[in-house]
Amino acid sequence: MLFRIARMALFYAALIGLWQLVVRMEIWPRYLVPGPRDVLDSLKTDIDNGLIPHALKSSLQRLAIGYSIAFGIGMVIGIATGAWRWVDETVGSLVLGLQSLPSITWQPLAIVWFHLSERAILFVVVMGSIFAISISARDGVRNIPVLQKRAAQTFGARRLQLYRYVILPGMLPSLVQGLKLGWSFAWRSLMAAELIFVTIGLGHLLSVGRDFNDMNMVVAVMLVIIAIGLAVDRLVFGTVEAYVRDRWGLSQT
Amino acid sequence: MLSIRSRGVRAEDEPTDGRPVLSVRGVKKRFTTRRHNTTALDRVSLDVREREFVCIVGPSGCGKSTLLNIVAGLDQPDEGDVLFAGKPVRRAGPERVVLFQEPALFPWLNVRANVEFGLKLAGVSGKERHARAQRFIELVNLSRFERAFVHELSGGMKQRVQLARALAVEPRMLLMDEPFAALDAQTRDVLQAELQEIWSRTQTTILFVTHNVREAAILADRVFVMTPAPGKLKREIDVTLPRPRSPDNHAVVDVAAEVRKELEHDIYASPAPEDSYVI
Numbered sequence: 347m348l349f350r351i352a353r354m355a356l357f358y359a360a361l362i363g364l365w366q367l368v369v370r371m372e373i374w375p376r377y378l379v380p381g382p383r384d385v386l387d388s389l390k391t392d393i394d395n396g397l398i399p400h401a402l403k404s405s406l407q408r409l410a411i412g413y414s415i416a417f418g419i420g421m422v423i424g425i426a427t428g429a430w431r432w433v434d435e436t437v438g439s440l441v442l443g444l445q446s447l448p449s450i451t452w453q454p455l456a457i458v459w460f461h462l463s464e465r466a467i468l469f470v471v472v473m474g475s476i477f478a479i480s481i482s483a484r485d486g487v488r489n490i491p492v493l494q495k496r497a498a499q500t501f502g503a504r505r506l507q508l509y510r511y512v513i514l515p516g517m518l519p520s521l522v523q524g525l526k527l528g529w530s531f532a533w534r535s536l537m538a539a540e541l542i543f544v545t546i547g548l549g550h551l552l553s554v555g556r557d558f559n560d561m562n563m564v565v566a567v568m569l570v571i572i573a574i575g576l577a578v579d580r581l582v583f584g585t586v587e588a589y590v591r592d593r594w595g596l597s598q599t
Numbered sequence: 600m601l602s603i604r605s606r607g608v609r610a611e612d613e614p615t616d617g618r619p620v621l622s623v624r625g626v627k628k629r630f631t632t633r634r635h636n637t638t639a640l641d642r643v644s645l646d647v648r649e650r651e652f653v654c655i656v657g658p659s660g661c662g663k664s665t666l667l668n669i670v671a672g673l674d675q676p677d678e679g680d681v682l683f684a685g686k687p688v689r690r691a692g693p694e695r696v697v698l699f700q701e702p703a704l705f706p707w708l709n710v711r712a713n714v715e716f717g718l719k720l721a722g723v724s725g726k727e728r729h730a731r732a733q734r735f736i737e738l739v740n741l742s743r744f745e746r747a748f749v750h751e752l753s754g755g756m757k758q759r760v761q762l763a764r765a766l767a768v769e770p771r772m773l774l775m776d777e778p779f780a781a782l783d784a785q786t787r788d789v790l791q792a793e794l795q796e797i798w799s800r801t802q803t804t805i806l807f808v809t810h811n812v813r814e815a816a817i818l819a820d821r822v823f824v825m826t827p828a829p830g831k832l833k834r835e836i837d838v839t840l841p842r843p844r845s846p847d848n849h850a851v852v853d854v855a856a857e858v859r860k861e862l863e864h865d866i867y868a869s870p871a872p873e874d875s876y877v878i
Contacts, residue, residue: 493703494705496697496699497703497704497705498720499690500673500693500695500696500697501693501716501720501721502692511716511720512705516705516706518707593706593707593748594707595748595749595751
């Protein structure tokens with residue numbers, strides 16, 4: 347464990363060293379390619395003056411709302427397509443098709459329907475993550491071993507009980523992959539949407555940085571976006587994955 | 600061979616001491632695929648009395664699992680009736696719990712929660728559930744593994760959990776579908792011995808399907824020999840040996856040989872593979 351941490355630290359130290367070296371060579375002007383020192387300073391100032399915390403808060407709020415909506419609708423679509431063949435052959439095929447759309451292509455529609463509003467951003471986020479979630483929920487329902495369902499039936503499980511006690515908990519290993527994918531799509535969609543809509547948020551800070559030619563800030567905000575992405579991946583989904591590994595055994599994940 | 604009485608399968612001449620708890624009457628089941636039209640069960644009839652241990656022995660593909668599923672209510676017959684406690688079987692239910700060959704346990708639940716599963720469905724309160732689960736986990740000698748998850752258990756332990764889960768709902772009848780077939784010989788011996796003891800303690804009625812003739816001889820009060828294509832009950836053999844029975848007991852081996860002789864008669868005429876039953 348200690349060795350792995352040390353190895354990771356070494357890797358990042360080398361990366362930052364390399365970055366510093368490239369900047370020192372002054373191949374490109376400083377205002378185009380900022381050095382690690384400048385970025386760190388900018389990050390500190392923008393955290394201290396409240397710019398980044400403020401933006402982060404509203405971005406995370408939007409993400410929480412958008413992802414929750416996507417989760418709710420995605421689960422319903424996914425379970426329905428997993429449970430009934432005819433729903434799968436109709437709605438399911440549509441979902442597969444829509445899944446291939448990059449979420450930002452919803453933006454023109456979002457603007458026309460909801461104007462430049464909060465709801466437009468949420469729409470893009472929801473559309474970005476809903477299909478990954480519903481596809482994995484469908485697979486989760488389908489992947490429950492027949493024998494487990496039959497076992498529940500011999501104990502007298504009715505359809506609703508079958509869902510509550512067998513299918514919902516049993517779909518977790520498949521579902522967790524889609525939840526993770528859905529989250530990262532939601533995060534990306536949100537950043538893309540905030541870049542375009544004028545509003546408070548991390549994505550918007552990026553466009554502010556570009557407008558003021560402040561590359562220090564742009565890179566600093568990018569670092570924050572990466573950090574949030576990593577943190578959620580590790581803390582939230584890492585925990586769920588560990589839970590799945592613990593119960594289902596290694597072979598399932 | 601004093602211990603063996605055998606006779607035809609006609610139900611009329613059955614000396615009933617008490618009404619049968621399970622009554623299968625002229626059950627027919629066909630399976631239709633694009634190319635084949637197979638009769639899995641052809642007018643199968645049998646009775647099982649309360650607290651009896653009945654084995655159905657036959658090679659793979661003779662329809663014995665199909666018969667078990669129909670008795671369970673997981674499958675419906677094309678013709679004929681299945682009566683359980685005098686009432687026709689329409690759906691699966693906890694009075695007839697099935698134990699499957701592959702342990703159908705729930706991986707997200709630990710051993711205790713798996714055993715509590717049927718009780719939870721039945722709406723038994725948490726405290727009572729807990730106490731009952733504990734009792735049956737003890738009965739199958741798994742107390743040390745109460746908190747283990749399914750993937751941490753060996754094949755034999757998984758089948759013990761399945762047995763405890765089934766017994767916990769106190770079913771009137773246990774339907775066992777080759778539960779020990781996938782286990783190694785040593786584990787199988789141990790579990791057969793345990794099952795004999797558990798059966799004598801709980802006095803549950805058991806219908807047990809197997810392709811292992813020795814297993815049938817060890818466990819059963821009565822053995823039905825089943826032949827494939829179409830699935831028919833060919834002969835019924837009473838086993839009145841004292842219990843517990845050891846697999847090496849001469850009388851047990853004799854019964855097994857008797858059953859095997861019945862099977863061998865048909866095995867070469869049938870499409871089932873030669874190694875599909877073992878002694």
